[in-house]
Amino acid sequence: MAESRIGFVGVGRMGFNMALRLHDCEYPVTAVYDVNTHAANDLAEKTGAKVCDTLKEVCSLSEVIFTVVTDDEAMRRIFYGESDNLLMDARNKTFINCATLSPSVHEELQLKCREAGGQSLEACMASSIPQARAGTLYLMVGGAEEVYSGVMEILQSISQSIRFVGQAGSAARVKALVNMVMNINTAGLAEGLGLGMALGLDLEMLCEVFAQTGANSRVLETDAEDMLLRDHECYFSSEHAAKDSLIALNLAEEFKLHLPLAKATYEQYEIMKAMGLGALDKSGVAELTFPGRMGK
Amino acid sequence: MAESRIGFVGVGRMGFNMALRLHDCEYPVTAVYDVNTHAANDLAEKTGAKVCDTLKEVCSLSEVIFTVVTDDEAMRRIFYGESDNLLMDARNKTFINCATLSPSVHEELQLKCREAGGQSLEACMASSIPQARAGTLYLMVGGAEEVYSGVMEILQSISQSIRFVGQAGSAARVKALVNMVMNINTAGLAEGLGLGMALGLDLEMLCEVFAQTGANSRVLETDAEDMLLRDHECYFSSEHAAKDSLIALNLAEEFKLHLPLAKATYEQYEIMKAMGLGALDKSGVAELTFPGRMGK
Numbered sequence: 001m002a003e004s005r006i007g008f009v010g011v012g013r014m015g016f017n018m019a020l021r022l023h024d025c026e027y028p029v030t031a032v033y034d035v036n037t038h039a040a041n042d043l044a045e046k047t048g049a050k051v052c053d054t055l056k057e058v059c060s061l062s063e064v065i066f067t068v069v070t071d072d073e074a075m076r077r078i079f080y081g082e083s084d085n086l087l088m089d090a091r092n093k094t095f096i097n098c099a100t101l102s103p104s105v106h107e108e109l110q111l112k113c114r115e116a117g118g119q120s121l122e123a124c125m126a127s128s129i130p131q132a133r134a135g136t137l138y139l140m141v142g143g144a145e146e147v148y149s150g151v152m153e154i155l156q157s158i159s160q161s162i163r164f165v166g167q168a169g170s171a172a173r174v175k176a177l178v179n180m181v182m183n184i185n186t187a188g189l190a191e192g193l194g195l196g197m198a199l200g201l202d203l204e205m206l207c208e209v210f211a212q213t214g215a216n217s218r219v220l221e222t223d224a225e226d227m228l229l230r231d232h233e234c235y236f237s238s239e240h241a242a243k244d245s246l247i248a249l250n251l252a253e254e255f256k257l258h259l260p261l262a263k264a265t266y267e268q269y270e271i272m273k274a275m276g277l278g279a280l281d282k283s284g285v286a287e288l289t290f291p292g293r294m295g296k
Numbered sequence: 297m298a299e300s301r302i303g304f305v306g307v308g309r310m311g312f313n314m315a316l317r318l319h320d321c322e323y324p325v326t327a328v329y330d331v332n333t334h335a336a337n338d339l340a341e342k343t344g345a346k347v348c349d350t351l352k353e354v355c356s357l358s359e360v361i362f363t364v365v366t367d368d369e370a371m372r373r374i375f376y377g378e379s380d381n382l383l384m385d386a387r388n389k390t391f392i393n394c395a396t397l398s399p400s401v402h403e404e405l406q407l408k409c410r411e412a413g414g415q416s417l418e419a420c421m422a423s424s425i426p427q428a429r430a431g432t433l434y435l436m437v438g439g440a441e442e443v444y445s446g447v448m449e450i451l452q453s454i455s456q457s458i459r460f461v462g463q464a465g466s467a468a469r470v471k472a473l474v475n476m477v478m479n480i481n482t483a484g485l486a487e488g489l490g491l492g493m494a495l496g497l498d499l500e501m502l503c504e505v506f507a508q509t510g511a512n513s514r515v516l517e518t519d520a521e522d523m524l525l526r527d528h529e530c531y532f533s534s535e536h537a538a539k540d541s542l543i544a545l546n547l548a549e550e551f552k553l554h555l556p557l558a559k560a561t562y563e564q565y566e567i568m569k570a571m572g573l574g575a576l577d578k579s580g581v582a583e584l585t586f587p588g589r590m591g592k
Contacts, residue, residue, distance in 0.1 A: 126509040138508055163505060173495050174505055181488040182510035184557065188480030191555040192473045195544060198551040199469045202462075209459060209470055212434055213422040214478035217513035248491060255494040255587055259487040260564060261480065264556040291551055 004154065007031035007062030009055065009078055009086070011039045013234075014098070014125065015068030017132035018158050023047040025135070025157040031061035055081070059089035064151060068098045071243055072105050079109060090118035094151055097122050100179065100240070102247050103169035110143060110168040119147045122168060123155060124175035128235040136160040140178075142171030173251070180248035180262050183241045186219045187265045187285050193227050194289030203228050227286035230293075238285065239278035242269035300450065303327035303358030305351065305374055305382070307335045310394070310421065311364030313428035314454050319343040321431070321453040327357035351377070355385035360447060364394045367539055368401050375405060386414035390447055393418050396475065396536070398543050399465035406439060406464040415443045418464060419451060420471035424531040432456040436474075438467030469547070476544035476558050479537045482515045483561045483581050489523050490585030499524050523582035526589075534581065535574035538565035 006027050008019045011034045020043070023029045029047040033055055034040040044051045052058045055078055058065060065086065069075055075097070079086050086095065090113060097106065097120060106122045113120040121143040131137045139159040141148055148155075148164055155162055165171045192215065196206045207224045210216055226232060245266040252259050268285050269278075275294060277284055287294040302323050304315045307330045316339070319325045325343040329351055330336040336347045348354045351374055354361060361382065365371055371393070375382050382391065386409055393402065393416060402418045409416040417439040427433045435455040437444055444451075444460055451458055461467045488511065492502045503520045506512055522528060541562040548555050564581050565574075571590065573580055583590040 126505070140505065161508065163501075165501070165505075170497070173492075173497060174502060177488045177492050177495075177497075177502065178505060178509045178511045180491070181484055181506060184484030184487070185481050185511070185513055188477055188484065188557045188561075191480070191548075191553075191558050192477040195476070195548050195551070195553055195555065196469075196473050198553055199473075199547060201466065201469060201473075205459075205461070206470060206473065209422070209436060209461075209474060210477060212457065213474045214514050214518065215474045215481070217481055218510050222510065251495060252487075252491050255491070257487075257491055257494055257585065257587060259491065259585060260560040261484045261557055262487050264560045265484075268556060289553065289555065291553060 004064045005030040005062040006154070007033070007058040007065040008043070008049070008068070009033045009058055009065060010068040010074075010099070011036075011043050012068065013129050014132050015066065016043055017129055018066065018068065018098075019043055019047060019049070021133060021135045021158050022154070027154065027157065031058040033058045054084045055086045056084055056088045059086055059093055063092070064094045064096065064154060066096050066098060070099065072102050075099060075101055075105055075109070079112065087112060087116040087118075090116035093118040094147060095120040096151060096155075098125055100124060100175050100244050100247070101172055102250065103172040103176070106142065106172050107169040119144065120168070121147045121151065122171045124171045126175065126178050132158070139163070140165050140171040140174050142166055143168045176244060176248045176251060179241070179244035182219060183245050183265045183269065183282065184261050185217045186223055186241070186282050187268050189217065189219055189224060190227055190283075190286040190289045193224065194286060194291065198291045223283040226281065226283040227290070230287070232280040232284035232287070234279060234281045236282050237278060238269050238272040238280050238282055241282045242266060242273055242278070245269060300360045301326040301358040302450070303329070303354040303361040304339070304345070304364070305329045305354055305361060306364040306370075306395070307332075307339050308364065309425050310428050311362065312339055313425055314362065314364065314394075315339055315343060315345070317429060317431045317454050318450070323450065323453065327354040329354045350380045351382045352380055352384045355382055355389055359388070360390045360392065360450060362392050362394060366395065368397050371395060371397055371401055371405070375408065383408060383412040383414075386412035389414040390443060391416040392447060392451070394421055396420060396471050396540050396543070397468055398546065399468040399472070402438065402468050403465040415440065416464070417443045417447065418467045420467045422471065422474050428454070435459070436461050436467040436470050438462055439464045472540060472544045472547060475537070475540035478515060479541050479561045479565070479578065480557050481513045482519055482537070482578050483564050485513065485515055485520060486523055486582040486585045489520065490582060490587065494587045519579040522577065522579040523586070526583070528576040528580035528583075530575060530577045532578050533574060534565050534568040534576050534578055537578045538562060538569055538574070541565060
């Protein structure tokens with residue numbers, strides 16, 4: 001499907017950079033849709049894609065459609081919206097769905113796409129904007145294997161590591177767990193560094209010690225310096241962190257599992273939203289735990 | 297001080313292995329004291345040290361005394377106990393204190409040792425039993441620099457990486473933070489894997505994905521497999537995890553810092569103690585979060 005025309009629905013920072021990457025790789029990016037018309041126009045200018053007024057039009061102009069939207073609700077809107085939706089012209093289309101969603105949304109979508117003569121695949125991303133731009137995303141894929149094989153070449157252009165996890169919904173389950181644990185580690189690190197600051201410790205030294213010991217983590221590498229410098233430019237928003245932790249907590253509830261750290265983390269990110277800090281990067285949770293910052 | 301005679305107070309698994317290592321390095325380990333006479337006798341047999349009936353006797357037989365006890369209370373007992381204590385014969389002795397304690401205990405101890413004509417150093421360990429045996433501990437040292445220089449050669453025999461953190465109490469502060477964050481990451485990992493099990497995911501796969509993503513951490517390397525296999529042989533006990541998280545929480549309280557993840561983690565380890573699981577390794581917290589295990 002190297003010749004497939006590619007459409008994009010949702011060109012926030014991830015979708016935008018994935019589309020640019022595919023354009024760099026000489027895929028025809030032919031259609032773009034986003035309620036943020038500024039982003040859509042910008043992408044159109046850079047890739048030659050047509051800015052579509054309707055979702056149906058996106059389908060008419062492309063065979064493979066990436067959806068990179070915010071949450072379950074947005075996903076339902078683009079696929080099942082009353083006056084206009086992607087399923088209106090889904091025959092022989094492949095939808096690659098990249099948002100972090102509740103697993104059941106992917107399961108339902110697979111059925112509905114099939115009914116409409118198309119097919120869907122979940123491709124959950126565990127990386128951030130620079131990786132999207134560079135084509136080095138870590139992807140977790142769920143769905144039917146033949147759908148995966150059909151778009152593998154395209155996915156390889158945006159990813160340096162693809163893991164096929166299993167049937168529809170399973171990649172979303174893994175992704176929810178990844179983000180749940182990542183968020184816990186982030187909120188925990190913010191507590192450690194915040195208390196270190198209160199104690200008057202040299203925080204650079206503290207980070208070095210953390211890195212050498214049982215306190216080490218990926219988020220120490222990616223977020224610690226931002227926490228110290230209060231540089232919360234958004235790669236992965238606190239709002240999204242809250243959403244993803246909640247997806248995991250809802251799954252846990254189905255099994256009556258009590259996950260107090262996931263819950264405490266979710267609550268921290270909800271506090272950030274309530275304080276109007278939801279758009280900060282997830283590292284912004286340090287604002288709640290460092291003495292003298294916003295949480296005080 | 298290569299010729300210094302070395303005494304050991306507290307030969308649990310860490311102290312025991314550190315003493316063996318120093319013996320291997322041809323330091324004269326001359327005195328040992330532990331309420332667990334079995335461990336003391338065992339060490340005496342392996343090193344030629346004398347098993348002492350009193351703490352005062354340990355001092356009389358050695359110049360450098362390592363203390364590797366459980367907690368603040370045990371520390372106060374060996375230094376300030378009414379009928380017998382280490383300060384009774386502290387003149388020109390150097391005490392190297394390795395337990396994870398409240399920082400204020402180290403500060404007080406430095407004063408009391410000086411008054412008694414001796415000196416003290418905190419050497420907090422951020423490694424486990426195999427590293428103690430192999431002489432590859434990661435040490436955080438706090439106290440007076442000249443005391444540190446005086447015993448540096450000895451410390452280098454048990455450590456592959458020593459970091460001098462600052463004045464008395466500061467190494468204990470850093471150590472409390474290391475363990476607080478480590479415990480959070482451990483309890484968080486147990487939640488992620490427990491939910492993964494409930495969801496029927498392949499847990500080996502899940503661990504591999506965690507390792508490639510923002511969920512990665514040192515405890516993923518050290519504890520994940522033990523959580524899956526329920527192999528909770530003790531390297532660092534849940535009891536100690538509770539104690540160390542509490543030290544950090546007490547410090548936070550002084551600054552009115554609200555640390556919900558540290559608190560949730562502390563409560564998990566307290567639940568383990570209440571369930572009689574305090575002697576399990578810290579990885580045993582998975583017993584609370586995996587479906588169908590003890591927490592259910």
